Structures are given as C-alpha cells and as structure tokens.
Amino acid sequence: VRDLPPTCLDVRQKQRISIDALPSEMKASALPEPTIPIQPKTMKDFQEDVEKVKSSGDWKAVHDFYLTTFDSFPELNAAFKKDTTASFNTIEDSGVNAKFVNAVYDALLNTPQDIQKTVLKGIINSLLREWKGPRTKDDLRAYFILLQNPQFNNTSTYVIYAHLLRQIAALVEADHHFLVHWFKKLSQKRFKQLVERLLQFISLRLFPAKPEEFPPIAKCSWWIPSASKVLALLNTANNLAHPPLIPYTDFYNSTLDHIDLMEEYHTWQSFGNSHRFSFCQYPFVISIAAKKIIIQRDSEQQMISIARQSLVDKVSRRQRPDMNMLFLNMKVRRTHLVSDSLDELTRKRADLKKKLKVTFVGEAGLDMGGLTKEWFLLLIRQIFHPDYGMFTYHKDSHCHWFSSFKCDNYSEFRLVGILMGLAVYNSITLDIRFPPCCYKKLLSPPVVPSDQNTAVGICSVTIDDLCQIMPELAHGLSELLSYEGNVEEDFYSTFQVFQEEFGIIKSYNLKPGGDKIPVTNQNRKEYIQLYIDFLLNKSIYKQFAAFYYGFHGVCTSNALMLLRPEEVEILVCGSPELDMHALQRSTQYEGYAKTDLTIRYFWDVVLGFPLDLQKKLLHFTTGSDRVPVGGMADLNFKISKNETSTNWLPVAHTCFNQLCLPPYKSKKDLKQKLIIGISNSEGFGLE
Numbered sequence: 001v002r003d004l005p006p007t008c009l010d011v012r013q014k015q016r017i018s019i020d021a022l023p024s025e026m027k028a029s030a031l032p033e034p035t036i037p038i039q040p041k042t043m044k045d046f047q048e049d050v051e052k053v054k055s056s057g058d059w060k061a062v063h064d065f066y067l068t069t070f071d072s073f074p075e076l077n078a079a080f081k082k083d084t085t086a087s088f089n090t091i092e093d094s095g096v097n098a099k100f101v102n103a104v105y106d107a108l109l110n111t112p113q114d115i116q117k118t119v120l121k122g123i124i125n126s127l128l129r130e131w132k133g134p135r136t137k138d139d140l141r142a143y144f145i146l147l148q149n150p151q152f153n154n155t156s157t158y159v160i161y162a163h164l165l166r167q168i169a170a171l172v173e174a175d176h177h178f179l180v181h182w183f184k185k186l187s188q189k190r191f192k193q194l195v196e197r198l199l200q201f202i203s204l205r206l207f208p209a210k211p212e213e214f215p216p217i218a219k220c221s222w223w224i225p226s227a228s229k230v231l232a233l234l235n236t237a238n239n240l241a242h243p244p245l246i247p248y249t250d251f252y253n254s255t256l257d258h259i260d261l262m263e264e265y266h267t268w269q270s271f272g273n274s275h276r277f278s279f280c281q282y283p284f285v286i287s288i289a290a291k292k293i294i295i296q297r298d299s300e301q302q303m304i305s306i307a308r309q310s311l312v313d314k315v316s317r318r319q320r321p322d323m324n325m326l327f328l329n330m331k332v333r334r335t336h337l338v339s340d341s342l343d344e345l346t347r348k349r350a351d352l353k354k355k356l357k358v359t360f361v362g363e364a365g366l367d368m369g370g371l372t373k374e375w376f377l378l379l380i381r382q383i384f385h386p387d388y389g390m391f392t393y394h395k396d397s398h399c400h401w402f403s404s405f406k407c408d409n410y411s412e413f414r415l416v417g418i419l420m421g422l423a424v425y426n427s428i429t430l431d432i433r434f435p436p437c438c439y440k441k442l443l444s445p446p447v448v449p450s451d452q453n454t455a456v457g458i459c460s461v462t463i464d465d466l467c468q469i470m471p472e473l474a475h476g477l478s479e480l481l482s483y484e485g486n487v488e489e490d491f492y493s494t495f496q497v498f499q500e501e502f503g504i505i506k507s508y509n510l511k512p513g514g515d516k517i518p519v520t521n522q523n524r525k526e527y528i529q530l531y532i533d534f535l536l537n538k539s540i541y542k543q544f545a546a547f548y549y550g551f552h553g554v555c556t557s558n559a560l561m562l563l564r565p566e567e568v569e570i571l572v573c574g575s576p577e578l579d580m581h582a583l584q585r586s587t588q589y590e591g592y593a594k595t596d597l598t599i600r601y602f603w604d605v606v607l608g609f610p611l612d613l614q615k616k617l618l619h620f621t622t623g624s625d626r627v628p629v630g631g632m633a634d635l636n637f638k639i640s641k642n643e644t645s646t647n648w649l650p651v652a653h654t655c656f657n658q659l660c661l662p663p664y665k666s667k668k669d670l671k672q673k674l675i676i677g678i679s680n681s682e683g684f685g686l687e
Contacts, residue, residue, distance in 0.1 A: 041065055041079075043100040050107050063115050066108070070122030072129075073142035079104075080145055081138075089137050091181035096141055102190065105150050116151060120160060123149070127163050135171060140178055143168050147230070148190060152197055155204060155213050162223045165201075169229040176233055183237035184245065191234070191245045198231045199285070203255040225277045228285065235284045248564060252287040261286075265294050269558060283562035288570055292629045295559045295571070299425050302353045302557070310354075328354040328422075330375065333361045337379055342415050352418065352554045356426050370655035376419065376428055377623045377654060383416060384432070390416070390543075396471045399433045402547070404539040405501055410546035417550020420572050425554055429574040431624040437465040437536060439565035439572075441544060446561045448552045457544040461536045463528065469536075477528045486521070493519040495527055497534055510534055574626030578614055580607055582632040591641025592661075599639065601667040605674060613675065620678040623654040649677040 041049070049061040069079040078084055080096050088095025108116065123146060147168065152161040168179070183191065205223050208214055235251055238244045256279055268280035279286060286294075307326040314325060328351040332340040345352070358375040384391050384400055390412060391400040402413070423430045437459075444459040467474035480487065487493075495514030498507050509515055510530040519527045552560075563571070584603050592599050606617060615625035621637065628634040635657050642651060642660035650673060651660040664670035 043097065043103055046100070046107075047103060059112055059115065062107075062111060063118065066104075066111070066115050067118050067122070069104070070119045070126075072122070072126050073139055076126075076142045076145050077138045081141065087137065088141075091178055094141060094144060094182040094185065095137075096145060096182075098186070098190075101145055101148060105148060109150055119149075120151065120157060123160055123164070127160070127167060135175055137178070140171075140175055140182075143171075144179060144182055147194060150193070153200070155208075155210075158201065158204075158214065158223075161201065162220060162226065165198075165226040165230050166222060168233075169226040180233050180237045180240065183234055184241040186245070188245050191238070192250065195231070195234055195246065195250060198227050198234070199251075199253045199255075201227050202231075202253060202285075206255055206259065228277075228279070228282045231285060232282055235282075248284065248566065249287075251284045253285045254287055256286055257290045257293075261290055261294050262297055265298070265559065280562060284564075286562060288567050288629055291559070291562050291567060292571060294562065295424065295555075295557055296427065298557045298559050299353070303355055306351075306353050307355075326354060327357045328352060330356065330358045331361055332358070332375065334378070338382055338412065338415070341375075341379055342411060345415060345418050346411070349553070352422070353425070356422055370653075372426065373428060373623070374655040376423065376430060379419065380430055380432060383412070394469055397435065397469055399435045399469060401435065401438075401469050402540040402543045404499060404535075404543075410542050413543045413546040414550035414553075417547040417552075418554055419550075421551045421554025424571050427628070429622075429624050429626060429628050430572055431619070431626075432573055434569070434573075435465070435468040436565060436569065437461060437468060439568040440465075441537075442548060442551060442568060443560065443563065443565055446563070447558060448549070448556070455541075457541070457548040458537050461532050463532060465536060466532050477531065480519075480524055481528060483521075483524075487524050488518045488520045491519060493527070495519065495530065497531060499539070508534065508539070570629060574624060574628050576626055578611065578618065578627060579632055580609075580614055583635070583637055586633040586635070586637065588636070588638045589640075590638060591643075592639060598661065598663050598670065601664065601670045602639070602661065602674075604667060605671045613678065616678040617674070621652045621654065621659045622657045649673050651677075 046062075046065060049065065053059055053062060069075055080101050081088070082095050082097050086095065108119065126142065126146075143164070146164055151157050152164075171179070183194075186194070202224055205214065205220075205227075214220065231251065238246060238248070238251075259279075264278045264280050267276055268278040270276075271278070283291070310325045314320070328348060330341065330344050330348075332344065356372055358371045360371065360375075382388065384393075386393055389405065390403055392403050393400050420430065420432070422428070440459050441457045444457055449456065463474050463477060466477070480491070483490070495510040495517040496507050497510060498505055500506075507515070510527065511517070517523075560568075584607070587594075589599065606614065609617070618627075619625040622635060638656065638658045640658055640660045642648070642662045644662050646662045646664050646669065648662050650662070652658065653660070661670075662673075664673065
C-alpha cells in the first residue's frame with residue numbers, strides 16, 4: 001500500500017484550521033502537558049455508576065469518568081490498560097482490557113449529548129497535541145482504543161475521525177506492524193464494525209447525502225487515502241488471522257462500482273503506488289464485479305488495438321481487408337478436437353487477444369456465441385477425462401490436479417492455460433474443478449517476469465492446501481505431526497517420496513541425501529513441508545509452468561494484479577452462490593408466458609429443490625453449476641416450449657443456456673420428468 005506523506009512539523013496549526021469546520025461547542029483549547037494519571041475506576045465501578053443512573057438520574061459520576069478518561073492519551077492508557085505498570089511492548093498482547101473498552105463504548109451512545117460532546121472534545125485535544133519524538137506503545141494503544149469509538153458512525157464527527165485516521169495512516173511501518181497484530185485479536189463483531197465504519201466513511205465522502213456537512217473536497221483530499229490505508233491495516237490483520245475474522249468480500253465497497261473505474265485503473269497504471277491516489281492501490285475494496293469490468297474493458301481495448309493494427313498492416317500492404325482479420329478464427333474437426341485446437345492456437349498466437357469465433361469443419365452455421373461455448377465445453381470435457389492422463393481426479397475433494405507423469409511435450413498443458421485465459425477474456429464460464437491452490441500458483445507472480453530464468457507457478461504451500469486436494473494424505477501427515485511415540489522407530493521413513501509412473505515405482509529425494517536421512521520427532525515438520533512442496537510445486541513444475549504461460553499469454557493485463565486467487569477462480573468458473581429467485585426474475589420465455597401453468601409449476605418445483613438438485617438443473621441447462629460474476633441475469637437463461645409428447649423428458653441446449661420444456665399437465669409429472677432429466681444427463685439429453 002502507498003505510504004502517505006509524514007505529518008509535517010506544523011501539524012498542530014494545520015489541523016487547527018481543519019478543526020474550524022467543527023460546531024462551536026466541540027472546539028476546545030489545547031491543554032498543558034499531561035501529568036502522570038492515577039488509575040481511575042475499574043470496569044465494575046463504571047458499570048455500577050451506570051446502573052445507579054437508572055434510579056437516581058444523576059449522570060455526574062459517569063460524566064466525570066468520560067471527561068477524565070478521554071482527556072488525553074495517558075488517561076486512556078490509565079483507564080484501559082490491564083496493568084499500568086507493565087509495558088506491554090509485544091505484538092501478541094495490546095495490553096488493553098477489551099471488555100472494559102467495549103462496555104464504555106456500548107454505554108456511551110446511551111448517555112446525554114453533553115457527555116458525548118465531552119468525549120469528542122477530549123479526542124480533539126489529544127489529536128492536537130504537539131508530538132516530540134517517535135510514538136510510544138501507549139500512543140499506539142490510544143489510537144487502537146479511539147478507532148473503536150462508535151461515535152464515528154455519525155457524519156457530524158467525520159472531521160475528527162478523519163484526523164484520527166490521518167495520524168494512524170502516517171505512523172511508521174513498525175508501529176503499523178503492532179496495530180495489525182492487535183487488530184487481529186479483536187472479536188469478529190468489533191473487527192467487522194471497524195471495517196464497516198471505514199467503508200461508510202469512504203462512501204459518504206465520495207457521495208455525500210448532504211455535501212454541506214463536510215469541508216470542500218479540495219480541503220480534505222487526504223480523507224479517503226487516510227481511510228484506505230487504515231483499511232489496508234485491517235485487511236492485513238484479517239489475512240493473518242487463521243481463520244480470517246471476516247470473509248474477504250466484507251471489505252468490498254459497492255459504492256466504487258459507480259465511479260469511473262477505468263480512470264482509477266489508468267491513474268494506477270501511470271503512477272503506480274507513489275504520487276497519486278487510486279483505489280487500485282487498495283484492490284481489496286474493489287468488488288469482483290468491478291474488477292471484472294476493469295479486466296473486460298482493458299481486454300476490449302487490447303482487442304481493438306490489435307485488430308486496428310491488423311487492419312493498418314493490411315492497408316499498408318495494399319491488401320483488401322476482410323472482417324475475419326478482426327477475430328481469432330478457430331476451425332476445428334470434432335474428431336480431432338484437441339490436436340486441431342492446439343495447432344490453431346499455436347499458429348495464431350498473435351491473434352489470441354482478438355474476439356474468438358469457432359467453426360466446426362463440415363458444419364454450416366455462424367458463431368453467435370453458441371459454437372464458442374460448445375467448443376469450450378467439448379474441449380474441457382475431453383482434456384479432463386481420466387483416460388487422457390493430463391489430470392488426476394480426486395474423488396474425496398471433487399477436484400482435478402496436474403498429473404506428475406513426465407512427458408516430452410507439455411504443450412497440451414499450455415493449451416489448458418490458453419483456454420482459461422480465453423474464457424476470462426471472452427467472458428465464458430468454464431466447468432473446471434481446480435483447488436484454490438491452483439489459482440494461488442497462477443498468480444505467482446501475477447505478471448510474467450521479464451527474466452525467463454525466473455521460476456513461475458511456485459508459491460508457499462501448507463497442509464491446508466494439500467487437504468483441499470488429497471484430504472486423506474493431509475490427514476495422515478497431520479497424524480505424523482502430532483504422533484507422541486518415537487517417529488523414527490515406529491515409521492521408519494526417510495526424506496524420500498515414492499510415486500508410481502506407468503507401473504514403475506520411482507523414488508525422489510526431498511533434500512540432498514534424503515534417502516539416508518531418517519524422519520525423526522525433531523525433523524518431521526521439515527519433512528512434511530518438503531513433502532507438500534514436492535507434491536504441489538516441484539513434481540509438477542514443467543506441467544504447471546506450461547499452464548501458467550498459456551494463461552498469461554492471453555491474460556497479460558496488469559489488472560490481474562488486483563485479483564485474489566479466489567477471485568480468479570470466480571472469473572474462470574463462476575460463483576457457487578445460487579439465487580434461483582434471481583434466475584426466475586431474469587428468465588426469458590419462448591412459446592410460453594411466465595403466467596402459464598407449466599411455467600408456474602416449473603418454478604414451484606425448482607424453488608423447492610434442495611441445493612444439490614438446483615445445481616444439477618443449472619449444470620444440465622448451462623454446462624456448469626456455477627453463476628457468472630454478474631449474477632444469474634448474465635446467464636441469459638431461456639425456457640422454450642417443446643411441442644412434443646409430455647412423456648418426453650426436458651432437453652437442454654447448453655450452448656445457449658436454453659431449457660426445452662414439454663407442456664406437462666401436472667406439477668407431479670413435471671417434477672418427476674425434470675429430476676430424471678437433470679440427474680441422468682451425462683451421455684444423453686445434451687445438445
């Protein structure tokens with residue numbers, strides 16, 4: 001993330017000018033240097049004072065507590081530090097009594113306005129103090145506590161909130177390191193509140209409901225960069241937590257879907273992470289839908305540029321231009337699908353970034369999208385068939401992984417990479433089942449290195465990655481790691497791995513001389529890590545490198561740097577989250593009206609299906625049980641009337657996402673025929 005400029009020496013004067021935007025009752029003069037505070041009330045004392053208010057109506061004790069506690073950073077530490085005599089200078093423990101902080105903040109919003117204004121005045125005083133020397137851990141603790149203040153949900157406090165964010169953003173990297181580790185120890189509820197508060201702050205600064213509430217944008221251009229940097233600290237904390245405190249999608253700011261994303265992207269392309277702010281410097285806040293728009297428009301611009309160059313070349317050579325030069329035209333025979341596709345893509349490597357059009361030799365028909373999708377479906381089905389030997393299907397994890405068998409030519413792995421790249425480029429959803437680890441490797445690195453000797457597709461892997469592919473093996477290794485007996489004597493293993501290749505057992509050393517190094521209680525952790533690295537990186541390096549170069553040969557956009565591995569998977573394969581009500585709203589009809597009895601029966605049945613049958617229906621009609629990034633509406637799902645006997649099963653045209661439905665007379669008959677059709681569609685019923 002981009003470093004903000006350090007707060008300058010005359011920060012007090014500059015911040016006083018900004019504070020002038022506050023209502024008069026919130027303004028406060030600077031206080032003298034604080035004396036060492038005395039430990040105030042305990043949490044129990046505070047809660048008793050709050051309880052007494054209910055009977056007496058006297059807020060004085062509570063008011064005095066808030067007045068004292070929020071008067072300065074030392075007072076905050078005195079109130080909320082578990083032990084004021086201890087330093088708590090480690091990343092593991094902030095030293096803050098989280099329960100007490102939560103109790104004080106939960107009570108704050110129910111106090112009279114004068115108490116709430118007292119707290120804000122104290123925060124202003126604290127933020128305006130002169131700083132001498134680097135921040136102490138007590139200062140970091142104070143920032144950590146103040147950031148959790150729920151008063152900052154209110155737009156009237158945004159000027160104060162912005163200054164707090166600015167000071168936190170301007171801290172040195174070592175201080176940020178402490179805050180990140182303290183953030184990850186927060187409860188999920190409090191952590192999520194922090195994230196939502198910051199996202200709302202950015203959204204309302206971009207699109208204020210009442211612009212007059214805020215200073216002019218020219219005077220507070222640092223608001224959004226400061227908030228984004230603090231969000232980046234929270235995002236880092238979330239990634240370090242295991243498991244993450246909140247889903248990565250909770251950092252998405254949907255408001256950004258409505259700004260000029262390409263301007264943000266071009267700013268980032270031109271200035272990188274240095275001089276000018278762009279949301280692309282903080283890609284975790286950009287939704288997958290917005291990222292898809294950036295990638296698509298970037299792809300379209302590259303397509304147009306390459307097509308234009310082809311046209312210019314033709315004209316300059318005084319050759320007659322034709323429309324075919326604007327497309328990547330694939331002519332393939334169904335009987336030689338893989339070899340023809342490989343030959344065509346190799347021969348037309350310079351055209352990969354043009355719009356894809358497919359022709360099956362000997363068949364009439366224009367490719368309006370259906371033939372392209374059919375080509376993808378048939379090719380993927382053939383390449384991933386177990387008999388083909390390129391990929392191994394693991395039944396326990398329901399996913400494919402690269403075969404480690406050595407071969408002379410890895411060009412077919414490059415073909416799979418090109419297919420995935422073309423799918424992203426041409427907005428086609430593929431029915432591919434790779435584990436998350438594959439997409440992590442695909443972004444290692446996200447841009448092809450200029451030095452051809454640099455290794456690609458190598459990433460740090462853990463037992464969790466292995467578990468997503470080979471759960472039984474991962475479980476066995478976990479058992480070895482926790483085994484309480486003598487590993488060397490009981491397992492009698494060495495730093496070797498054995499693999500069967502074409503009926504021959506071959507051994508590979510996990511480290512030099514590994515066949516002579518026994519696995520012991522002391523070195524078993526190293527053995528397990530080397531074993532996992534061998535399986536997921538080294539044993540398939542050439543296969544994955546060819547796959548990597550194939551994908552990046554098509555997707556050379558820097559926009560890939562904005563993506564998480566999970567987001568690449570969604571772009572390639574679609575999202576597993578189904579919303580059948582959304583599908584119902586966007587479905588088109590041919591021969592039927594949505595009020596027809598058969599259609600009403602159909603939706604009654606489908607909406608009542610369990611998730612597995614809904615997925616089977618989607619797979620039956622579209623070739624994939626996943627949803628495009630744009631949602632169900634992007635499927636262009638159509639139900640057509642099939643004027644055949646009602647004894648017939650439904651038929652699907654997967655290339656057009658079309659379901660042909662006979663006019664069944666009863667809901668029971670429709671449900672029975674539909675379940676038979678979608679449950680037995682492999683091998684027949686697909687056109």
